[in-house]
Amino acid sequence: MEDDDDAGAGFGACGRVLEWEHGLPTEEELTPLSHPLVPPTLAAAFRIDVRGTGTAFPSLAFDCPVFAHNSPTSHLSFRCEDEDDEEEGEEESEDATSGSGSSCRGGTGRAGKKARMVWTPELHHRFVEAVAHLGDKGAVPKAIVRLMNVEGLTRENVASHLQKYRIYLKRTRGPGKPQQPPPTFQPAYGSHFRPQQPSDTSSRSDYSAFSTSPAATARSSNATKQ
DNA sequence: CATTTAATAT
DNA sequence: TATATTAAAT
Numbered sequence: 391m392e393d394d395d396d397a398g399a400g401f402g403a404c405g406r407v408l409e410w411e412h413g414l415p416t417e418e419e420l421t422p423l424s425h426p427l428v429p430p431t432l433a434a435a436f437r438i439d440v441r442g443t444g445t446a447f448p449s450l451a452f453d454c455p456v457f458a459h460n461s462p463t464s465h466l467s468f469r470c471e472d473e474d475d476e477e478e479g480e481e482e483s484e485d486a487t488s489g490s491g492s493s494c495r496g497g498t499g500r501a502g503k504k505a506r507m508v509w510t511p512e513l514h515h516r517f518v519e520a521v522a523h524l525g526d527k528g529a530v531p532k533a534i535v536r537l538m539n540v541e542g543l544t545r546e547n548v549a550s551h552l553q554k555y556r557i558y559l560k561r562t563r564g565p566g567k568p569q570q571p572p573p574t575f576q577p578a579y580g581s582h583f584r585p586q587q588p589s590d591t592s593s594r595s596d597y598s599a600f601s602t603s604p605a606a607t608a609r610s611s612n613a614t615k616q
Numbered sequence: 617c618a619t620t621t622a623a624t625a626t
Numbered sequence: 627t628a629t630a631t632t633a634a635a636t
Contacts, residue, residue: 506628508628508629550628551629554629
């Protein structure tokens with residue numbers, strides 16, 4: 391029962407992924423995570439945006455003991471993990487996200503920590519879109535990293551996530567009879583979200599940097615090393 | 617060297 | 627748990 395998507399945009403190869411997004415149930419159908427999950431008092435304290443209808447995604451701000459992040463552009467949601475033991479000090483450029491210099495490790499200003507990446511829905515969204523636009527064939531870690539253009543994101547990060555993502559796709563639309571109810575992809579916080587709700591006010595983090603624009607690759611001087 | 621996959625480690 | 631890291635095969 392595979393029905394074609396509406397409004398064939400001309401892209402053929404990426405139909406699969408798009409179908410995946412469209413096949414998702416709406417929050418109204420089965421998502422007890424609507425919003426009355428947290429008492430209004432608490433919500434106000436944490437500035438959680440509770441929306442009545444539409445994309446119900448609270449703007450999480452508590453990843454570090456400081457919620458002052460507000461990035462205008464791509465903002466990596468790294469998490470500062472403590473409990474660091476000894477072990478080397480790898481060089482690592484800071485995520486120059488406009489003053490979001492969260493120095494997890496104070497000291498002599500030598501910040502270089504391999505932060506464990508948190509794939510927030512926004513980042514995952516970018517990931518999915520990048521894969522969709524690259525097609526089933528060109529969706530390789532290197533290209534995905536380039537298209538996402540998220541500073542600090544490495545090829546290994548994407549490769550690891552891509553693994554899980556592919557497994558998820560295989561399980562849902564692999565065998566004609568995908569045994570058992572769909573195993574939902576569960577990254578960090580929420581699993582899926584609507585591509586976009588063309589209703590309600592102010593759209594949230596939803597980038598549109600793809601489409602028919604190669605978007606000048608800001609990756610300056612990235613000589614193909616080999 | 618890059619990618620995919622499985623197994624493993626944190 | 628989710629993500630990273632490794633090893634082997636391509």
